[in-house]
Amino acid sequence: MLETVVIPLLKIAVLLNAVLVSVTFLVLMERKVIAWAQSRLGPMRVGPYGILQAIVDPIKLILKEDITPVKSDRYLFTLAPIMSLVPALVVFAVVPFGPDPLYYVSDINVGLLFIVSVTSIGVYGIILGGWASNSKYPLLASLRASAQLISYEIAVTMTLVSVILTAGTLSLVEIVETQEARGVWFGFIQPVALVLVFIGGLAETNRAPFDLPEAETELTGGFHTEYSGMRFALFFLAEYANMIVISAVVVLLFFGGWLRPFPSVSWLAFLDFVPSWIWFIGKIFAFLYVFIWIRATLPRYRYDQLMGLGWKVLIPVAIGNVVLTAIMKVLF
Amino acid sequence: MGEALLFWPLSVLILGLGVMVVSAQSAVHSVVFLVINFLLVAVLYVTLNAEFIAVIQVLVYAGGIVVLYLFVVMLVNLKKEPERFADPRRLARSGLVLSGLVLALIVVAAVSSVLRNSGEGAVSGELGSSTPFVSGNTEQLGWVLYTSYLVPFELVSMLLLVAMVGAIVLAKRHL
Numbered sequence: 348m349l350e351t352v353v354i355p356l357l358k359i360a361v362l363l364n365a366v367l368v369s370v371t372f373l374v375l376m377e378r379k380v381i382a383w384a385q386s387r388l389g390p391m392r393v394g395p396y397g398i399l400q401a402i403v404d405p406i407k408l409i410l411k412e413d414i415t416p417v418k419s420d421r422y423l424f425t426l427a428p429i430m431s432l433v434p435a436l437v438v439f440a441v442v443p444f445g446p447d448p449l450y451y452v453s454d455i456n457v458g459l460l461f462i463v464s465v466t467s468i469g470v471y472g473i474i475l476g477g478w479a480s481n482s483k484y485p486l487l488a489s490l491r492a493s494a495q496l497i498s499y500e501i502a503v504t505m506t507l508v509s510v511i512l513t514a515g516t517l518s519l520v521e522i523v524e525t526q527e528a529r530g531v532w533f534g535f536i537q538p539v540a541l542v543l544v545f546i547g548g549l550a551e552t553n554r555a556p557f558d559l560p561e562a563e564t565e566l567t568g569g570f571h572t573e574y575s576g577m578r579f580a581l582f583f584l585a586e587y588a589n590m591i592v593i594s595a596v597v598v599l600l601f602f603g604g605w606l607r608p609f610p611s612v613s614w615l616a617f618l619d620f621v622p623s624w625i626w627f628i629g630k631i632f633a634f635l636y637v638f639i640w641i642r643a644t645l646p647r648y649r650y651d652q653l654m655g656l657g658w659k660v661l662i663p664v665a666i667g668n669v670v671l672t673a674i675m676k677v678l679f
Numbered sequence: 680m681g682e683a684l685l686f687w688p689l690s691v692l693i694l695g696l697g698v699m700v701v702s703a704q705s706a707v708h709s710v711v712f713l714v715i716n717f718l719l720v721a722v723l724y725v726t727l728n729a730e731f732i733a734v735i736q737v738l739v740y741a742g743g744i745v746v747l748y749l750f751v752v753m754l755v756n757l758k759k760e761p762e763r764f765a766d767p768r769r770l771a772r773s774g775l776v777l778s779g780l781v782l783a784l785i786v787v788a789a790v791s792s793v794l795r796n797s798g799e800g801a802v803s804g805e806l807g808s809s810t811p812f813v814s815g816n817t818e819q820l821g822w823v824l825y826t827s828y829l830v831p832f833e834l835v836s837m838l839l840l841v842a843m844v845g846a847i848v849l850a851k852r853h854l
Contacts, residue, residue, distance in 0.1 A: 423711065457817060460734045467742025469770060474746065478707060478753055486753070493750050499742070504738075517817060 358452050362439055370587040375401040375638045384643035390622055405580065414544035416480060423479035428574065428581035431472020434465045435588035442595050443520045445605045445623035451520070458509065458519040462596060466551070470496045472585065473553075473560060473570050480573035484575055489568040491650065492560035496551055500655040503547035505665035506540045509672040510600050513537055523604035531610030534601035539668050541601045543661055548593035550657070552586060555642035593629075594634035602630050685726045693719050706752045710745060717741040730815045 375390065375397070382389030390397030415424055441453035441458040455461060456668040470493060477489020513536055520591070526532055534541045550557040561569025571582045598604060605623035609615050696716040704707040718738045724733035824832050 374764075420705075420707075423707070455730055457730050457734050459737065460731070464734045464738035464742055467738055467746075468718075470742070470746055471711075474749055474753075475707075475711065490750070490753070493746055497746055500743075514831070658726075 355452060359440075361435060361607060363454065365586055366436060366439055366591065367584065369591060370584055371401040371405055373587050373590070373635060374404065374583075376405050376635070377642075379638045382638065383644045384640070400503075407412045408580040408583075409577055413574040414573075416482070418481045419573065420479040420481065424573075427470075427476035427479055428578045428585070429470050430475065431469055432581045432587040432588070434469040435592060438462050438465050438592050441519060442592075443523065443604065444601070444627050446520070446524070447623075450605075450624055454518055455518045457517045459507060459517045459522070459600075462592065463500075463507065463520075464510075466589065466592065467496075467500055469585065469589065470631075472582070475569035476574065476582070480570075482573055484566045484568070485570045485572050488560045488566045488572075492553065492570060495557065495559060495653060495657070497552035498654060499547045499661070501543055501555075502661035502665050503551065503658060505542040505662065505669060506653045507600075509540050509665075509669045510537055510544075512669070512676055519604075523599060523606065526603050527606055530602060532603040532606075536600060537601065537668075539664065541597070543599070543665055543668070545597055546661065548597065549638070549641065550653075551590045552593055552638075553633045554586075554590065556645040556648050557653060558642075558647060559653060570599055576607070583661065590635060590638055594638070596629045596635055598627065598630040602647050686723070689723050689726070693723070710749045713748070714741050714745050722797055729816065731820055738830065755805055796810065 378400075379389040379397070390400040393399040393403050415421060438461075440452045441455060441461050445451070448454070452603065463497070473496070474489045475491045476490070477485035477487075480486070510522075510533060512519060513533055514525045516522060516525065522533075525643050547554075560566075561571065571579055574582060605627040607615065607618040607621070607626055693716055696712050696719065700709045700712045700842060703712060719743070721733040721736040724730075724736060805834060
């Protein structure tokens with residue numbers, strides 16, 4: 348009873364709270380980093396250096412009025428934000444924060460595919476949200492979003508095949524253990540795959556420079572134009588939770604997950620005194636910083652450029668990478 | 680016992696959702712019911728210890744194909760009925776014939792598989808013998824697919840390629 352029910356439930360509770368709290372602070376981090384990139388101060392009023400802004404913002408969103416447009420499809424309008432957030436949180440069930448079973452909820456032998464398939468459900472939130480609003484800008488945005496997400500999902504999934512070939516397993520725990528055994532992070536063996544997964548991840552989380560589904564200069568607010576209050580907050584949470592998921596996947600596959608830097612160099616062994624989950628979370632936040640940095644630096648793509656990049660560059664390169672990896676695997 | 684406890688409620692839910700898919704007023708609603716239906720089928724696969732199939736079911740059907748359905752349903756004007764099937768009685772009759780044929784096919788398949796397995800007393804006859812070297816769900820599936828069922832597998836992939844090329848040719852007049 349204790350082993351099968353109580354401990355997993357406790358783990359899930361801790362994990363969900365940790366993810367949601369990280370999301371609120373990630374929003375603050377984004378505002379701060381972009382402000383610094385633009386020579387501003389960012390939020391400074393609430394708490395020292397505006398740190399408490401992360402707590403005040405969610406309270407504001409909860410207290411705001413929750414409006415459902417009269418002409419909208421009420422059921423789907425309610426369902427869409429839920430369908431967007433739930434997959435983003437479910438994915439964390441297979442993300443390992445350390446080698447010990449204490450640090451993950453479950454290690455299923457198709458872990459990586461589980462992440463890919465569950466995140467692919469999240470697109471329904473965006474499509475249905477845009478359609479159910481019964482308004483032209485959200486509809487246009489949701490059409491853009493579905494085309495974009497499907498295109499980039501193909502590229503990312505094809506790229507993951509080459510990583511799976513290198514690791515020889517689909518279990519996330521075993522992928523990291525393979526990197527430990529070989530003494531090298533897969534980012535150095537598969538640099539092309541790393542770049543492809545990262546670009547695809549930017550596109551799948553609708554982040555700049557691929558944020559066309561919510562391009563505020565063309566589509567007012569994108570697919571969540573008609574949403575307000577907590578339902579808008581759910582979309583917001585989903586986007587940031589997905590960012591954490593993508594960073595976690597990139598870290599697990601290419602940067603050794605919970606391993607310390609240079610796992611094969613023995614005189615750096617003192618770094619092992621830092622717990623594994625701190626390395627993992629630190630690496631995740633390094634990648635989240637890159638996400639924000641890119642948003643502050645790059646302008647948005649035009650829509651035809653976006654589709655051209657996805658279909659004519661990323662997918663052919665991904666297929667080529669798979670073929671090359673397979674040949675190397677057979678030869679060596 | 681545990682499997683049966685999950686199997687019956689799940690089957691009822693899956694069939695009920697299937698009925699809702701065809702009876703929903705709005706086409707978008709039926710697509711949403713279809714997604715939930717596919718997700719429940721994936722749960723059914725999990726109870727049968729076929730995690731790989733379950734995950735692929737979610738990835739390919741719920742996450743890929745139905746998104747395209749939704750895409751089309753949102754774009755196409757569904758108010759207009761196709762002219763050939765304007766007569767509802769004719770539509771009902773052809774539907775009845777088609778569903779009868781599918782039912783007959785399922786019954787034949789079920790009966791023949793029961794007859795074939797009753798002699799050996801076990802389901803695992805042909806698959807179990809060819810997979811001695813690998814452990815694990817995914818590996819076994821790959822092994823079976825690329826040894827016992829290599830030719831059908833390659834034929835299916837050829838069929839998909841032909842369909843893909845055909846779709847591109849139909850959609851794009853000037854290549």
